[in-house]
Amino acid sequence: MALSQDVDAISLSFSGFGVDEKSIVTILGKWKPEERKSFRKGCEFFSNDDDRHFEKWNTDHMAVLKREFSRFKNAVVMWTMHPWERDARLAKEALIKETRSYDIIIEIACTRSSEELLGARKAYHSLFDHSIEEDVASHVDGSKRNLFVALVSAYRYEGSKVNDETAKSEAKMLCKAIKNAKTQNPIENEEVVRILSTRSKLHLKAIFKHYKEMCGKTLDEDLEDGSSLEKAVQCLSSPQAYFSKVLSASLKSGADEKTKVALTRVVATRADHDMKVIKEEFQKENGVSLSQKINETTHGNYKTFLLDLIERAA
Amino acid sequence: MALSQDVDAISLSFSGFGVDEKSIVTILGKWKPEERKSFRKGCEFFSNDDDRHFEKWNTDHMAVLKREFSRFKNAVVMWTMHPWERDARLAKEALIKETRSYDIIIEIACTRSSEELLGARKAYHSLFDHSIEEDVASHVDGSKRNLFVALVSAYRYEGSKVNDETAKSEAKMLCKAIKNAKTQNPIENEEVVRILSTRSKLHLKAIFKHYKEMCGKTLDEDLEDGSSLEKAVQCLSSPQAYFSKVLSASLKSGADEKTKVALTRVVATRADHDMKVIKEEFQKENGVSLSQKINETTHGNYKTFLLDLIERAA
Numbered sequence: 001m002a003l004s005q006d007v008d009a010i011s012l013s014f015s016g017f018g019v020d021e022k023s024i025v026t027i028l029g030k031w032k033p034e035e036r037k038s039f040r041k042g043c044e045f046f047s048n049d050d051d052r053h054f055e056k057w058n059t060d061h062m063a064v065l066k067r068e069f070s071r072f073k074n075a076v077v078m079w080t081m082h083p084w085e086r087d088a089r090l091a092k093e094a095l096i097k098e099t100r101s102y103d104i105i106i107e108i109a110c111t112r113s114s115e116e117l118l119g120a121r122k123a124y125h126s127l128f129d130h131s132i133e134e135d136v137a138s139h140v141d142g143s144k145r146n147l148f149v150a151l152v153s154a155y156r157y158e159g160s161k162v163n164d165e166t167a168k169s170e171a172k173m174l175c176k177a178i179k180n181a182k183t184q185n186p187i188e189n190e191e192v193v194r195i196l197s198t199r200s201k202l203h204l205k206a207i208f209k210h211y212k213e214m215c216g217k218t219l220d221e222d223l224e225d226g227s228s229l230e231k232a233v234q235c236l237s238s239p240q241a242y243f244s245k246v247l248s249a250s251l252k253s254g255a256d257e258k259t260k261v262a263l264t265r266v267v268a269t270r271a272d273h274d275m276k277v278i279k280e281e282f283q284k285e286n287g288v289s290l291s292q293k294i295n296e297t298t299h300g301n302y303k304t305f306l307l308d309l310i311e312r313a314a
Numbered sequence: 315m316a317l318s319q320d321v322d323a324i325s326l327s328f329s330g331f332g333v334d335e336k337s338i339v340t341i342l343g344k345w346k347p348e349e350r351k352s353f354r355k356g357c358e359f360f361s362n363d364d365d366r367h368f369e370k371w372n373t374d375h376m377a378v379l380k381r382e383f384s385r386f387k388n389a390v391v392m393w394t395m396h397p398w399e400r401d402a403r404l405a406k407e408a409l410i411k412e413t414r415s416y417d418i419i420i421e422i423a424c425t426r427s428s429e430e431l432l433g434a435r436k437a438y439h440s441l442f443d444h445s446i447e448e449d450v451a452s453h454v455d456g457s458k459r460n461l462f463v464a465l466v467s468a469y470r471y472e473g474s475k476v477n478d479e480t481a482k483s484e485a486k487m488l489c490k491a492i493k494n495a496k497t498q499n500p501i502e503n504e505e506v507v508r509i510l511s512t513r514s515k516l517h518l519k520a521i522f523k524h525y526k527e528m529c530g531k532t533l534d535e536d537l538e539d540g541s542s543l544e545k546a547v548q549c550l551s552s553p554q555a556y557f558s559k560v561l562s563a564s565l566k567s568g569a570d571e572k573t574k575v576a577l578t579r580v581v582a583t584r585a586d587h588d589m590k591v592i593k594e595e596f597q598k599e600n601g602v603s604l605s606q607k608i609n610e611t612t613h614g615n616y617k618t619f620l621l622d623l624i625e626r627a628a
Contacts, residue, residue: 118432121469129475133468134512146460149508153467154447155435161443194463198448 006031017260018071018302067257071264072302078268079309084119087112088127090265091120091152095139101258102148103231104265105136109151110235111242114158121152143188144228150197151232157200167203170195171210178215178222187229196232208237240274244281251293263294263306271309279310320345331574332385332616381571385578386616392582393623398433401426402441404579405434405466409453415572416462417545418579419450423465424549425556428472435466457502458542464511465546471514481517484509485524492529492536501543510546522551554588558595565607577608577620585623593624 006027078086087108094104108120124132133149140148170191177189186192195207211219220237223230234242243266249255250263270278282290294306320341392400401422408418422434438446447463454462484505491503500506509521525533534551537544548556557580563569564577584592596604608620 118469125471125473129471129473131469131471131512131514134471134514137508137512145508146504149464149512150467153464153469155432155445155467155469157439157443157445157448159439159443190460194451194459198445198451198463200445200448 017263017297018068018299020299021301072300072305074261075264075268075302075305078264079271079305082123083116083269084123085127086269087116087120088123088132090269091124091132092128092135095135100139102140102144102228105140105148106151106228106231107235107242107246109148109154110232111239114154114156117152118155143185146190147187147193147197147228147232150193154197156198157203159200160202162200162203162206164206167206168210170199171207171214174207174211174219175215178219181224186223187227192229196229196236201236204236208233240277241281241285243270243274243278244285247278247282247290248286251297253297263298267306267309271312275310275312331577331611332382332613334613335615386614386619388575389578389582389616389619392578393585393619396437397430397583398437399441400583401430401434402437402446404583405438405446406442406449409449414453416454416458416542419454419462420465420542420545421549421556421560423462423468424546425553428468428470431466432469457499460504461501461507461511461542461546464507468511470512471517473514474516476514476517476520478520481520482524484513485521485528488521488525488533489529492533495538500537501541506543510543510550515550518550522547554591555595555599557584557588557592558599561592561596561604562600565611577612581620581623585626589624589626 081089090104091108094101109117112120121132124130124135128135133153136148136152137145173191174186174195177184177186177192180186180189196204199207208219215222218237220230220233223233231242234245246262247266249259250261250266252259266278267275279290282293286293290310291307294303294310298306395403404418405422408415423431426434435446438444438449442449447467450462450466451459487505488500488509491498491500491506494500494503510518513521522533529536532551534544534547537547545556548559560576561580563573564575564580566573580592581589593604596607600607604624605621608617608624612620
């Protein structure tokens, strides 16, 4: 049955991210009205198929079609936007979206330079008639709120001076907070919040080093898996390894949409910055190059565009 | 006795602030070594005198002499400095001085524009190899710390958009926090800190208006007298009235040195900004003009300089 083969082909063109525009044009272009209708409504031969994408299609083909087409558009828009505006919009979207991607707030607050974060705060004022910290405070719930507000309000010192004694005593404070995690969630510990949100990144590096020497494990290993605090520590201590992890997750088969959109975001925001190191981290983590993985997983213009961006940082 | 008369004359030249350089030159210039010695060490005829300044002199004449001479120098230096550097240095001094003039931190954090405060934070980085929030966090004690760190980290939206419904509900939150003041000090209340440190000044104005309508009194009337929270609310709601109060206190006879130094600070930092309105507030509060009061209280070059600065804003 021709339709079935066509749907197979289309499925393939959507199997990862983006759209293989050429196949779409070829296949959809020749479909008759009833074929398009059965494609839209979902056909019986989909439901018995094991492929997840088929099931998804059944529920809402058109939404998927739109989404996959918009992936390329989003990438282009995100790449073209001024970085401050981009971060402001990413933060706003993370706050208001139903999926509540608060990790993006942490990512922006902790991986940008002081000037970059400040620029995003300025852009946020003019775009949304609010400060980002106001919106964070009113969206993020109780236990996390102090940390989040403090992180987005940071304007860290970026010079080279580090007081190693202070770093040591603050590593001790963190140790203690982690040990007491059962009585108080470290994210609610004032000292933890203060240290992570006010100290310079070099100072934090010294703290994390002392922490490991004192406690055996690294701080992020000691934190609850997937917690906001763990994310913050990863972003602050090794942003490129963090970005590599986000990319790996987004490129895993079966990733949900919330995880998948990170691919565009990370590539568009880091291509001009630390993509070279992120690529090295990715290779180390996955045993395959980021380019190859993107090449296997994405399609069409979206793929070409992403590969162009990550190959700029050769 | 000539020395006694001379000391009277000198006392007069020090009776307020600054030094009447001309009398000093005339009187001290003709003193013989033993007269200068008895002036330095303090003489018996001082101790029975009721005049406070005499008593003070007895304890440390030379320190007073130095201090009064430096008042003019400090005013010139403070006026000449770049506003960002000035605020950064004022903040640093407030944090490390034994007198702990934390009010100055609140004054800087709450009366400056977003850009001005940010400028001070930048200057602080380059001058002291730390962020101001790091230093605030390590100097200011427990209950006040969160408020202080949040205030100095603020980068408030300065546009005209205000959501009156939100303002109303936040006025209600403040009401509740004040009512519960006995069980929890409002300065430790997370919502109070969030509202005061993240909301735009126009939004706060709307909140304060609703607060008065709901609770009868204004928020700063409801706060503990002289508390950091009261200072913050005054600085945020009516900075010029706040500055006028600081000036009045500094010009009161018998003011201690910590209170007196504010005269130089307020004149030097506000002369280019809102001195006109501050002068109006001062006249309203004291029934005498700021110029007249300064004219009566200060001396010599210091006086001339202050009057010049405040008369710029005619």
